[in-house]
Amino acid sequence: MRIHFSYQLIVSVLIASISVISCKKDDVDVIDPAVKNSVSIQFENRVGDQKLVLGTPAYKNAAGEPFALTTLNYFISNISLKKEDGTVQKFPNQYFLVRQADAASQVITLKDVPSGNYSEMSFMVGVDSAKSVSPVSERVGALDVTGYGTDGMYWSWNSGYIFLKIEGTSTAVPATVSASQSFAMHVGGYGGGWNGSAKTVNNLRTVTVPMTTKATVRGNIAPEIHLFVDALTIFNGPNKISLATTNSVHMPAAATPIADNYKTMFQVDHVHNDKQ
Amino acid sequence: MNMRMNLKRGLGGAGLVLGLMACHSTDQEAQPEQLFQQPANFPQPIYALDQNRPTVAGVALGKALFYDGILSRDGSISCAECHNQAYAFTHHQHDVSHGIDNQVGTRNALPIQNLAWASDFFWDGGVHSLDLVPIAPIENPVEMDEKTTNVISKLRASARYPSLFKAAFGSDEINGPRFLQALSQFMLTMVSGNSRYDKWVRKEPGGTLTDDEQAGLTAFRTKCSGCHTGELFTDNRFRNNGLFIQGSKDEGRAHVTELPEDRYTFKVPSLRNVEKTLPYMHDGRFYSLEAVLDHYAENVQRTENLDPLLMQTDKSGQVRLGIALTADEKRQIIAFLKTLTDDQFLRDPRFAVQ
Numbered sequence: 001m002r003i004h005f006s007y008q009l010i011v012s013v014l015i016a017s018i019s020v021i022s023c024k025k026d027d028v029d030v031i032d033p034a035v036k037n038s039v040s041i042q043f044e045n046r047v048g049d050q051k052l053v054l055g056t057p058a059y060k061n062a063a064g065e066p067f068a069l070t071t072l073n074y075f076i077s078n079i080s081l082k083k084e085d086g087t088v089q090k091f092p093n094q095y096f097l098v099r100q101a102d103a104a105s106q107v108i109t110l111k112d113v114p115s116g117n118y119s120e121m122s123f124m125v126g127v128d129s130a131k132s133v134s135p136v137s138e139r140v141g142a143l144d145v146t147g148y149g150t151d152g153m154y155w156s157w158n159s160g161y162i163f164l165k166i167e168g169t170s171t172a173v174p175a176t177v178s179a180s181q182s183f184a185m186h187v188g189g190y191g192g193g194w195n196g197s198a199k200t201v202n203n204l205r206t207v208t209v210p211m212t213t214k215a216t217v218r219g220n221i222a223p224e225i226h227l228f229v230d231a232l233t234i235f236n237g238p239n240k241i242s243l244a245t246t247n248s249v250h251m252p253a254a255a256t257p258i259a260d261n262y263k264t265m266f267q268v269d270h271v272h273n274d275k276q
Numbered sequence: 277m278n279m280r281m282n283l284k285r286g287l288g289g290a291g292l293v294l295g296l297m298a299c300h301s302t303d304q305e306a307q308p309e310q311l312f313q314q315p316a317n318f319p320q321p322i323y324a325l326d327q328n329r330p331t332v333a334g335v336a337l338g339k340a341l342f343y344d345g346i347l348s349r350d351g352s353i354s355c356a357e358c359h360n361q362a363y364a365f366t367h368h369q370h371d372v373s374h375g376i377d378n379q380v381g382t383r384n385a386l387p388i389q390n391l392a393w394a395s396d397f398f399w400d401g402g403v404h405s406l407d408l409v410p411i412a413p414i415e416n417p418v419e420m421d422e423k424t425t426n427v428i429s430k431l432r433a434s435a436r437y438p439s440l441f442k443a444a445f446g447s448d449e450i451n452g453p454r455f456l457q458a459l460s461q462f463m464l465t466m467v468s469g470n471s472r473y474d475k476w477v478r479k480e481p482g483g484t485l486t487d488d489e490q491a492g493l494t495a496f497r498t499k500c501s502g503c504h505t506g507e508l509f510t511d512n513r514f515r516n517n518g519l520f521i522q523g524s525k526d527e528g529r530a531h532v533t534e535l536p537e538d539r540y541t542f543k544v545p546s547l548r549n550v551e552k553t554l555p556y557m558h559d560g561r562f563y564s565l566e567a568v569l570d571h572y573a574e575n576v577q578r579t580e581n582l583d584p585l586l587m588q589t590d591k592s593g594q595v596r597l598g599i600a601l602t603a604d605e606k607r608q609i610i611a612f613l614k615t616l617t618d619d620q621f622l623r624d625p626r627f628a629v630q
Binding site for chain 2 (some may be wrong): 133135136137139142144145146147148149150152155156157158159192194195197198200201251252253
């Protein structure tokens with residue numbers, strides 16, 4: 001008797017719960033952080049309102065100087081996503097090198113992102129100080145100091161990564177400075193302090209960008225965040241940079257105004273939340 | 277005996293056993309108990325040996341790389357070109373080093389010895405880990421003028437290296453970290469700690485110093501050891517020893533830190549094997565130890581950031597630049613410095629070109 005009663009109860013509870021679940025599935029959006037999916041971030045480099053294509057002649061900066069680009073590379077790291085409730089999801093120990101010459105490098109993918117509605121993203125441009133002094137055995141993937149070839153994203157004489165490198169040509173560069181009228185700006189400097197040594201210039205910059213359309217990670221939604229990256233801001237940001245006078249930057253102190261400029265060059269254009 | 281005990285502590289039992297086994301099967305000449313020695317009179321090493329402990333095969337690979345021109349653009353320049361064993365691995369006859377296409381740099385090559393005890397590398401300390409050093413000469417356009425990425429590709433394509441990497445690291449994968457760690461393993465074993473001075477300190481056979489040499493040591497300890505400190509003869513710091521600013525007007529440490537207080541400061545060099553590492557100073561301006569001593573005694577310049585130890589105020593309140601040295605003291609200090617020559621190191625077949 002007692003046994004029979006319990007059996008009935010269990011069955012009815014089961015039926016009830018199944019109907020509740022299926023009802024939720026159809027009509028209510030359950031956000032279960034245990035359910036994960038990936039988020040991809042696309043860095044679309046531009047020059048003002050033009051597509052950035054290496055070698056294209058005569059983009060123009062605020063100083064009115066025409067220029068063409070041969071290289072634009074930058075490191076992205078320490079990405080974090082903030083939910084609408086203010087909680088922050090961090091993605092430590094992931095380093096990406098975005099290279100204009102390599103389309104595949106312009107889309108980076110974060111794996112295992114808990115379901116949630118994310119309304120803000122932040123990331124560092126560069127390689128944080130802890131990683132900048134880590135043992136070589138930990139420097140793999142984008143951080144392999146022997147892996148950059150002619151890109152040379154590492155200062156061998158100053159043991160530090162080049163966070164952002166922009167190179168090109170401009171008729172504004174005096175031929176007396178560079179016969180080929182080329183310019184090169186290399187921004188690095190993680191702040192020193194290694195082995196108790198003095199603090200040096202720190203050009204690590206953290207960028208925070210809001211997303212008006214939230215990235216809604218679900219079991220069946222892997223959002224794509226699409227960033228516009230306006231390389232013109234490297235010259236036209238808060239600090240106005242003229243290629244006639246600033247055309248060869250290879251030391252951290254001189255690079256600080258450039259870092260302050262590119263900190264403002266990223267914005268989220270749109271977010272795709274397509275169901276898979 | 278003392279050294280042996282110390283060595284075991286430094287190596288750890290497992291490493292020693294492993295070394296012995298590897299030695300037995302591959303290389304009859306290698307002496308595993310000498311892979312990395314910590315001389316009894318030396319402090320604890322700074323290099324994190326537990327992360328990259330020299331092994332017989334790792335050191336053999338590092339040595340092969342060190343002596344191979346494949347690391348340079350046109351195959352002509354190996355590390356050993358500028359780091360010659362007979363001169364404690366410096367570039368003899370060259371005040372500043374000559375590299376590829378006979379191009380000239382601005383700095384005098386530093387010796388490769390006792391690097392496990394160094395905290396920063398190069399005259400300006402620009403590199404903070406031994407493992408990261410090789411990239412600088414390889415990619416320097418006036419030294420080896422090659423891309424490290426390309427070196428790795430050339431090694432992968434070579435007939436010789438895959439098996440050497442396999443022996444050293446367990447698989448024939450050739451990658452950047454392994455390449456750098458192998459070079460470090462070889463360089464770490466280049467320990468110079470068997471000079472007559474060392475034997476004297478450790479009271480070992482052959483450890484005798486003449487009266488002049490002992491007087492020189494006493495003078496050195498009062499006049500020089502403020503900077504050339506301890507058994508490595510350096511405090512591993514950056515100082516301005518009052519050289520006249522000339523030539524390339526090298527700003528030294530400030531080149532890296534961009535701090536005004538570092539202008540014209542350079543790494544205090546170790547004085548081990550100094551008899552053999554001429555010419556002297558970051559730009560190789562002095563060709564003899566006599567010239568160095570004359571500099572300290574008579575020629576110290578009051579340039580920006582001159583080290584306070586070289587600016588003494590005497591009783592009458594007069595500032596005296598440099599170090600007071602009599603002719604006898606100079607002679608005795610030089611006699612003492614020559615006792616730091618370690619012939620065993622300079623002729624050690626383990627470090628010599630095959």
